[in-house]
Structures are given as structure tokens and as C-alpha cells.
Amino acid sequence: MPADFAFATIRQLAQGLREQRFTAVELAEFFLARLERLGPRYNAVVTVTRARALAEATQADQEFKAGRDRGLLHGIPYGVKDLLATRGIPTTWGAAPFRERIIDDEATVITRLREAGAVLVAKLAMVELAGGLGYRQAHASFSGPGLNPWDVKSWSGGSSSGSGAAVAAGLVPLAIGSETSGSIVTPAAYCGVTGLRPTYGRVSRHGAMALTWSMDKLGPLCRTADDCGLVLNAIAGPDPLDDTSVSRPFQYPEPGAAAGPFKLAILREPTRKPQPEIQQNFATALQVLENLGTIMEIPLPDFPYSAVVGTIINCELTAAFGDLLTTGQVWEMTAPEDRVGLHAASVIPARDYINACRIRRQIQIAVDTAFAGFDAIVVPTGSTVAPPLDREFREYQAPYRGTGLTVAANAAGLPGITLPTGHGERGLPTSLSLVGRAFSENQLLAVASAYQSRTDWHTRHPGE
Amino acid sequence: MTPPDRQPATVPAGTPERSVPLSRRAFSGWLLGSATPLVTLATSPTVSAAEAQVAPRSEATVIERQLELILQQYPDPRLDAAAVAEIRDDLETQRLRSDLLNRFPLPNHAEPGPIFTAWRRAP
Numbered sequence: 007m008p009a010d011f012a013f014a015t016i017r018q019l020a021q022g023l024r025e026q027r028f029t030a031v032e033l034a035e036f037f038l039a040r041l042e043r044l045g046p047r048y049n050a051v052v053t054v055t056r057a058r059a060l061a062e063a064t065q066a067d068q069e070f071k072a073g074r075d076r077g078l079l080h081g082i083p084y085g086v087k088d089l090l091a092t093r094g095i096p097t098t099w100g101a102a103p104f105r106e107r108i109i110d111d112e113a114t115v116i117t118r119l120r121e122a123g124a125v126l127v128a129k130l131a132m133v134e135l136a137g138g139l140g141y142r143q144a145h146a147s148f149s150g151p152g153l154n155p156w157d158v159k160s161w162s163g164g165s166s167s168g169s170g171a172a173v174a175a176g177l178v179p180l181a182i183g184s185e186t187s188g189s190i191v192t193p194a195a196y197c198g199v200t201g202l203r204p205t206y207g208r209v210s211r212h213g214a215m216a217l218t219w220s221m222d223k224l225g226p227l228c229r230t231a232d233d234c235g236l237v238l239n240a241i242a243g244p245d246p247l248d249d250t251s252v253s254r255p256f257q258y259p260e261p262g263a264a265a266g267p268f269k270l271a272i273l274r275e276p277t278r279k280p281q282p283e284i285q286q287n288f289a290t291a292l293q294v295l296e297n298l299g300t301i302m303e304i305p306l307p308d309f310p311y312s313a314v315v316g317t318i319i320n321c322e323l324t325a326a327f328g329d330l331l332t333t334g335q336v337w338e339m340t341a342p343e344d345r346v347g348l349h350a351a352s353v354i355p356a357r358d359y360i361n362a363c364r365i366r367r368q369i370q371i372a373v374d375t376a377f378a379g380f381d382a383i384v385v386p387t388g389s390t391v392a393p394p395l396d397r398e399f400r401e402y403q404a405p406y407r408g409t410g411l412t413v414a415a416n417a418a419g420l421p422g423i424t425l426p427t428g429h430g431e432r433g434l435p436t437s438l439s440l441v442g443r444a445f446s447e448n449q450l451l452a453v454a455s456a457y458q459s460r461t462d463w464h465t466r467h468p469g470e
Numbered sequence: 471m472t473p474p475d476r477q478p479a480t481v482p483a484g485t486p487e488r489s490v491p492l493s494r495r496a497f498s499g500w501l502l503g504s505a506t507p508l509v510t511l512a513t514s515p516t517v518s519a520a521e522a523q524v525a526p527r528s529e530a531t532v533i534e535r536q537l538e539l540i541l542q543q544y545p546d547p548r549l550d551a552a553a554v555a556e557i558r559d560d561l562e563t564q565r566l567r568s569d570l571l572n573r574f575p576l577p578n579h580a581e582p583g584p585i586f587t588a589w590r591r592a593p
Contacts, residue, residue, distance in 0.1 A: 137471040140560070165471060186471040206588045217471065252588065310574060313567035319471065320564070331544050346553045349544060350560030353536045354568075361571045363582030374590050419588040444588040 007036045012176030013467045016233045019179060020078045023070065030066035030081030034059045034125050037083040041128050041177045044470065048162065049150035050171040052088045052098055053129040059083065062125040069123070078236055080123030085178040087166050088129040089136060089215035090116055090224075099215050100132035100165070102148040103335040113213025114248065115182055115224055115241045122240040130168030130181055134339055136189060136217045137165035138323040139347030142398050146341035151395055154196060155468040157432050160392040163193030169227045170197035176467060180228045180237055184214060186221045187315050187416040191424040191439055194227050196392035198426040198435030200454070200464055201227045202234035205444045206419030207252040209238070210245030218322040219250070220363075221315070221416060230464055231423060231454030235259065238447060252445075260448040268299035268381040268453050273306050273409045280389040280406050283430030288386045291427045291438050291457070295384060298456050304383075307372040309365065311413045317362040320351035328352065370418045374443055377420075381449045382440035385409045387424050391434035415441045423450045426463040435463075533561045 007028055011019070022028055028036075038056055045051030066081035088098050090113035097109045116126065131149040133141055144151035144161040152167025154160040155175035162171040166183030170193025173181050183190040185203045194201025202225045209224045216222060226237035235258035242256040272292070279285055295301060330336040331348050339345045377383060389406035393399050415422050422441040430436045440450045458464050537558055541549065549557075 189471050208588075310567075310570040313570040316563075317567050317571060334546065337546070337548055342552075343556055346549070346556045347560070349540045349557045350536070350564055352543070353539055353561075354564055358564075358568050358571050360582060361574070361576065364576050364580045365571065365574050367582055368576070368580065370588075371591075378591065444590040 007032060011036060012040060013229065013465075014179065015229050016078055016082055016179060016236050019082055020080070023081045030063040030070070030125065031060060033081060034063035034083050034127060037127050037178055041085075041172070044175055044177055045128070045172070048153040048155055048158065048171040048175055049147075050131050050152065050162070050168040050175065050177060051085075051128050052100075052131050052149050052168070053095055055092070055095055055126050055128055058095065059125050059127040062120065066123050066125065076121070076123035077240075079119065079240055081125060082123075082180070083125045083127040083178055084119060084180045084182070085128040085130045085169065085172050086113075086116060086126065086182040087132050087169050087184055089132060089184060090129075090182065091213040092116060092126070092129065095129060097129070098148070099135055100147045100149065101134040102338045102340060103330070105148055109213075111213050114210035114245045116213070118241045118243075124240070127178060128172065130166075130172050132167055132169075133165035134341070134344060135323075135327065136184060136186060136215060138186070138217045138319060138327070139336075139339060139341070139344035141341045142343050142400060143341065144393070144395050146344060148340050152193070153395070154392050154434065156198060156434050157392075160394055160432060160434055161196065163196035163392060165189040166193045166227065170194055170199060170201070173197065173199045173227050173229065174468060180226055180233055182224060182237075182241075183227050185223050185225065185416070186218045186319060188412050190223075190225050190227060191387055191412060191422055194424040195387035195437035195439075196435065198437070198463070198466070199227050200229060200231055200234055200426070200458075201225070201424045202231075202238060202447070202451075203415075203422045204238060204242065204447060205252075205421045207250045208242050208254075208256065208421070208445070208447065210243075210248040210251045212245055212247035216326050218319045219326075220318065220322065221419070223419075231425065231451050231458055234423065235448075235451045254445055256447065258448060258451065260452075263448055263452050265452060266298045266456055268456070269379060270295055270299055270301045270453070271304045271377075271380045271383045272301060273383065273385055273411060274303055280386050280408055281391065281430055283428070284386050284389070284391070284436045287428035287430065287436040288438055291461075292384070294457060294460050295453075297460070298453065299381070301384070302380075304376060306409065306411060306414060307369070307376050309369050309372065309414070309417075311369070311410060311417050314362045314365050314369065315413050315417050317354065317358050318366065321354055321359040324348055324351040324354075366417055369414070373414060373418045373420070377441075377443050380442070381446070382442050382453045383411065385411045385439050385441070387412070387437040387439040391430045391432065391436060411439065411441055418444075420444055421447050421450060423454050425454055425457060426466075427461075428463055529565055533558060533565060536561050
């Protein structure tokens with residue numbers, strides 16, 4: 007198969023399968039070989055699921071021959087962040103205490119992708135326990151620091167580090183990540199791929215490691231917004247195994263969806279700004295977006311977003327992982343700071359948690375009101391490109407400041423999509439994020455697809 | 471999740487471990503803000519909540535009490551000076567967050583909702 011297939015979209019691969027240019031088994035073998043050859047270069051892979059992949063691909067080929075077509079994901083390989091349960095295959099959560107552990111269950115997302123005919127080829131690396139313990143640098147996973155395919159001396163982002171790197175390096179056409187507060191959009195931004203954070207409850211969390219029950223979300227990292235829509239279409243929907251999954255229907259492509267003009271908004275700028283290249287690329291991206299509709303400037307409602315999110319995460323993760331403290335397993339964590347990340351959280355007063363939840367409700371109402379009337383709020387995803395491996399994040403990022411929208415959106419459970427906008431320091435990708443009201447994924451996908459139809463940043467990829 | 475903000479650590483001298491068991495009453499008294507050393511609280515159940523409230527308190531004292539509580543609950547020889555400094559650092563961050571949360575004006579009827587769900591205003 008031509009090497010360019012490593013960076014093909016889902017529709018391109020699906021067309022190849024239907025035109026019988028290659029079989030599902032050949033496609034799986036192609037990506038399995040890339041995972042085995044290049045995965046270690048980026049510390050992107052925990053387990054290559056070769057046997058399962060070939061069995062699923064063989065089944066797909068048999069179904070194609072029998073005239074059964076499950077849709078565009080049929081026969082398409084994919085990887086998942088290693089916090090989704092898979093029967094018979096270790097699920098490590100990126101943490102040394104669980105590196106041999108097999109969960110006798112299957113995550114609903116994986117079940118749905120299997121029903122759509124997709125082929126699981128790998129379980130991908132992640133920051134230990136999805137970063138909940140407070141890591142401050144890239145060396146925070148038993149599988150090693152996530153290395154950025156654009157510059158292996160830089161971080162791939164977290165906590166879905168392997169998902170971002172694997173898509174960027176063409177090891178998989180698509181990957182599933184999770185986000186509690188930034189874990190899809192950050193690696194997508196750092197690795198120059200397209201990442202979609204669905205509305206909280208849009209996708210079942212059953213079978214996924216719980217970091218923060220009331221904030222965890224699962225979503226795709228792909229080459230394009232269109233790919234993200236196709237994947238979300240397969241995994242969204244109610245699930246009796248997850249009480250927080252919502253019954254609200256989702257269909258992509260949305261029938262009769264408008265292709266513009268769009269009503270967009272930017273946020274009033276903070277006093278400290280992102281890196282100069284990020285500002286410059288964002289300004290260029292806004293020029294593209296101006297041709298798609300109107301752009302207004304609005305304020306982000308004033309709330310203690312970080313305090314709310316930090317308190318809720320710390321309290322829920324301490325409940326979820328308190329046994330690591332009592333058993334002493336927390337001392338097996340890779341990052342030294344993660345070994346003591348649960349201690350302080352164990353004494354947060356209940357009042358703080360409940361007040362954080364009460365304020366979160368006020369945030370939902372205020373932010374929904376502020377965003378009403380707009381298809382998307384547009385911001386630079388972060389304040390910097392990917393930090394170098396040898397620098398602590400806060401030290402590297404200290405001179406710069408972002409908008410804080412990622413934290414606010416996660417507090418309110420809102421969807422967002424991250425798109426590459428160019429390159430910055432050390433040749434690393436820059437990006438923007440589109441954030442919308444709850445359940446507005448199709449509007450965000452429409453704006454994102456329109457942007458990507460007028461730019462080619464999403465088609466660029468790092469060399470080997 | 472992406473890394474949370476933290477305050478820079480200042481490494482103190484080694485903090486000794488304590489092994490005095492902590493009663494629920496002592497814990498309650500401590501939460502009320504007593505300046506009485508935790509060890510005393512744990513071994514002197516006669517300290518009332520009222521007395522505790524009268525006693526002066528400071529942020530540093532509260533953090534040190536919390537730290538002592540943690541060291542009693544989760545004693546481990548690997549909790550060296552650097553580890554303790556990390557925990558103290560986290561406690562300081564939590565105090566700042568707590569202040570922000572508790573200063574935020576909430577009406578009495580403001581509820582968190584029994585189950586958190588995404589929300590948007592009906593058209």
C-alpha cells in the first residue's frame with residue numbers, strides 16, 4: 007500500500023475498501039506494521055492488538071463479500087486511549103500498578119465501534135491515571151513520556167498523549183481519547199490533528215476509567231472535522247450502562263445542515279497573551295473565518311473556573327483512587343509529584359466540593375446565556391506550543407496566558423473542536439478551538455469543516 | 471487532564487511523622503479552626519468546638535494542621551522532606567481555591583443538581 011495511506015481520511019480509506027483497491031486485512035496489516043515500527047519512537051503505544059485486529063478485519067472482508075456494509079467505519083483501523091476496557095487485553099490506565107491488569111468488560115465505545123465494523127489495532131499510551139494526580143512534566147507514564155512526532159524532543163500533550171501522537175504520525179487513521187479538562191484538545195493541538203470533545207453525556211463512559219465522574223468525556227482525534235463527525239456518529243447515544251449518557255439524538259452529517267454564514271465570537275483578550283506565533287496564526291485563521299460569517303467580541307462570564315474545576319476533580323478522583331493511598335500503590339507512579347498528588351486532596355472539606363458544584367450550575371447558566379446566538383466561540387487552543395521534554399510545563403508557559411475557555415467549557419460540560427492553524431516555535435503545530443453550547447457538535451463540525459475546506463494545515467504531517 | 475496550576479514549592483525542613491490516632495471528634499474540632507495542636511486534640515477530647523472557635527487561626531496554621539492530619543492518616547517512610555513540601559504546596563493551592571469558592575455569592579436556594587448533566591436553555 008502507498009505510504010500516503012497513512013494520512014488518508016476515513017472517507018478516502020472507505021472508498022479504497024469499496025473499490026477493492028485493498029482489503030480490510032491489508033489495511034489492518036499496513037497500520038499494524040506502522041504501529042510496531044514507529045510506535046516505540048514516540049512512546050505512543052501500550053499494546054498492539056494484532057490478533058484481535060486481524061480477526062475483526064477478516065470479518066469485515068467477509069461481510070463486504072457477502073454484501074453487508076456497516077457504513078464508512080467498516081474495515082477502518084483505530085486505536086483507543088488505554089483507559090477503555092477491552093476483554094482479554096490489558097487495560098493499564100498508563101499507570102505501573104495496572105500494567106498487567108485485564109478488565110473483564112468491554113467499554114461501550116469499543117462495542118459501538120465494533121458494531122460499526124471498525125478494527126481495533128492498538129491501545130494507546132496515556133499519562134498515568136489521565137493526569138489526575140497533578141503531573142507537571144512529560145515523564146508521567148510507565149510507557150515513557152509522550153513524544154511529539156513533529157519534534158521528538160517535545161511533549162505530545164496529555165493526557166491522551168498516544169492518541170494525539172499516533173494520529174499525527176499516521177499510526178492509526180483515528181483514535182479515541184478522553185477529556186476531563188483538556189486531555190483531548192491539548193494533545194490534538196500539540197500534535198497538529200483535529201480533536202473533538204463532545205458534550206458531557208453525549209458519549210457513554212461505561213468501561214472507561216473514572217477520573218472525575220461528573221466531567222469525564224470520550225471523543226475522537228482524527229485528521230479532519232469530518233472524520234470526527236463520522237466517529238461521533240458511531241459512538242454517541244444513550245447507554246443504559248451509563249446514567250449520565252443523554253437520550254438527545256445525534257446524527258452526522260446533520261440533515262439540512264447550514265454551511266454558513268456562521269455567527270462566531272471571540273473572547274476579549276487577557277492582558278498576557280499566547281506565544282507570538284500562536285497569536286499570528288490565530289489572526290490569520292480569523293481572516294479565513296471572517297469569510298464564513300460574522301465575528302463579534304464577547305466577554306467570558308467572570309467565575310472562579312479553575313477553583314471550581316480543580317476542586318471537583320480533586321474530590322472525585324480522591325474518591326475514585328483513594329485505595330491507592332491506603333495500599334501504598336500510589337508510590338509506584340512514574341512522576342514523583344504524582345506519588346503525593348492524592349494526599350492533600352484527601353482533606354478538602356465537603357463544603358468546598360458542594361459549593362464548587364453549586365457554582366458550576368451558575369456557570370452553566372451564565373455561559374449558555376453568553377454563547378446563545380453564536381455557532382461557535384473561537385479561541386487559540388492554548389498559550390504555547392508543546393513544551394520541551396526537559397522543561398516543567400508551568401515554567402515554560404509562565405510568560406504566556408490563554409483565554410481559559412478550555413477550563414470554562416469543561417466546567418460547563420460544553421463541546422469543543424480543535425483545528426491546526428499553522429506552526430510555531432520549533433516547528434510545532436499551533437491550533438484554534440471552537441466551543442459551543444451544549445449539544446452543538448454539528449454546528450461546530452460545520453464551522454470546522456468550512457475552515458478546513460479553505461486551509462490545508464490539517465493535511466500536513468510530520469516526516470518519518 | 472492537562473496539568474493544574476500549582477504554587478511554587480518551598481522546601482521546608484523535614485516534617486516529623488506523627489502516629490497519634492485521630493478521632494472523629496478531634497477531626498471535627500480541627501475543622502472548626504482550633505489553633506490547638508492536632509496531637510493535643512487527638513489526645514484531649516475535652517476541647518470543645520466553642521473553645522476551638524475562639525482560638526486564633528491563620529492560613530499557615532490551618533495548612534499545618536491539615537498536613538499533620540495527612541501524615542497521621544497515611545504515614546509512610548517515603549514521605550521525605552521533598553514529598554511533604556509537595557503536599558504543603560498542594561494544601562496552599564487548595565486553601566486559595568477554597569477561599570475563592572466560599573467567597574462566591576450563592577443564594578441559599580442554589581443547588582448543584584442531583585446528577586450533573588449538560589444543560590442549555592430551552593428555545
